[in-house]
Amino acid sequence: MTTPDRQPPTPDPSASEFQDRVHRSSGGIAAGVLLLAIILWLGIDAVVKGHGHTPWLALAAMLLLIPLVIAFTMRPAVFANDERLRIRNPFRVIVLPWGTVAALRSGYSNEAITNAGTKYQLWAVPVSLRGRKRAARQQSRATARPGGRGRLGSFSPQPPAASSEPPRAVHDKVMDDLRELAETHLNSERAQGEPTVRWAYEVIGPAVAGAVLLGILLAVG
Structure with missing residues (x-):
């Protein structure tokens, strides 16, 4: 039984020769994680322990705030x-x-x-x-660091710099x-x-829905 010869895959001309270099703000990510933890802690506490419209207000506020925090810090x-x-x-x-x-x-x-x-x-x-x-x-x-001399007046060479770039x-x-x-x-x-x-409708959509729901709940009272 013969098997058909498999042709090597044709390279995709649109594929990049190198992988992406990705740059993010580590400070922004850390701030986003902290803010999300605070929002979830306060929001879940209000949903579990709140009365009347409070749980719904908390849910609407989380629906509004979580996408915005992610958008400006982690995204x-x-x-x-x-x-x-x-x-x-x-x-x-x-x-x-x-x-x-x-x-x-x-x-x-x-x-x-x-x-x-x-x-x-x-x-x-x-x-x-x-x-x-x-x-x-x-x-x-x-630039201001001197070459330096030892205690007996002999020259103490400095270790070579790792890079000549400032x-x-x-x-x-x-x-x-x-x-x-x-x-x-x-x-x-x-x-x-x-x-x-x-x-980014995946961010805008939930945030708008949360804002609309929050506005309705506040208007209803």
Whole structure:
């Protein structure tokens, strides 16, 4: 009995050569977990022990607050590979092929700017002024540190630095990586296309339903 020859799978031309580099805010995730724990603790306590309209008010408030907390703390992420930049913000998902990215700008917020001039904020890569000041202090100490001499006046060599690059804040390093990807793949054939924006109805829907239910219950009294 003969078996048909199996042809090797045809490579998908749309598949990326590299996996996504994922960037998230660890501080935002920690804050989101803490807020969710507080909301669930207070909400479940009100549902179990409340009387009258209180359990329903608690359920409506949880239905409103939980999606919003997740949206602004745990949901934001930036995915980057050799083809495109995908920005997952609280209420939108923006996909920008590298060929459409004109600049990645850092100021009081980190933004991706398209060739058409549209700006999209990178919620998952927040600017930390404290981090920048800490990096600046480290650089100042590194440049001001003397070569040093031993107690007998002999020269005490310093250990070689691990890197000649000046210290950088974490979010600035992330933006540097994104800029390098953009410059490398700007003219790549697979990095061309049009920007796409999708609304996160999985977040908006429950939050709107919770707001409507909460408004009705408060109006009814």
